[in-house]
Amino acid sequence: MPKLTSQQHEQYQEKGFIAPIDALTKTEADEVKNEIEFIEKKWPNELNGLGRNYVHLISPIFDKVVHNSKILDAVESIIGKNILACGTTLFIKNPDEKGFVSFHQDAKYIGLEPHNWVTAWIAITDTNEKNGCMRMWTGTHKNDLKNHIEKFDNNEGNLLTRGQTVENVPLEETEPVILNAGQMSLHHPRIVHGSGVNLSKERRIGFVIQSYIGSNVTQVLGKMYVQQARGEDSFNYHEHVARPKVTMGQNDNNVRKIANEELSKIFYKDLNKKGKY
């Protein structure tokens, strides 16, 4: 998939997201799944809680996805040629668990300004309405940020840090993002989106690049650790970090731990309590 077509551009402007876009081959998606399972088996706690973040810093397989040129071609069409990768998150919903994502806007708590950034959600498994794919409230990116209610643990199963929730979303104005393994969606920082519980018998896995930012984007709430994905960074707002050569290398993992501590400070800024992630 080279750069976006004019039709895809229009879709992004009008709806606030584009899907599906072919990103990885099925074999590449399976490689990511196998790497997740390998890490889960060998280091059982490393991908849990806060550890679901910045995973591309500890695995060459995850890293390869973040620097994939097909993905970057599409991203460049939206945010321009100077691209930084500033985070990844694994959104995994296991069958028979209650995991869901309340409707929210990514830009609400993350502190990345201006909104010249985009999130790439890569399906590692097929993703559909039965197993809890994302739903997008189309067109909401055109408006300002909405009020979010912070529900924390009162919202059992919520995979978001504060259980932040935009209430009264009209479901009939939302669209499911149905993807085959290897396909991706790209969504705007202000679009309202969420996802339901996995009612299937298989895992639903999203490898999410949260997000690709233009090098002109600063972090107004804290500190982030980035890699140059394309072009150059004449702004130097963020700390640049190395790409991993082995899975779970000691130095890489130390850097990731620091990056996650800083990320946690951003997620829970101005609060005296923390959620599970």
Ligand SMILES: O=C(O)CCC(=O)C(=O)O
């Ligand atoms: O994986 C999900 O269901 C939601 C992920 C999400 O909210 C995001 O990528 O911004």
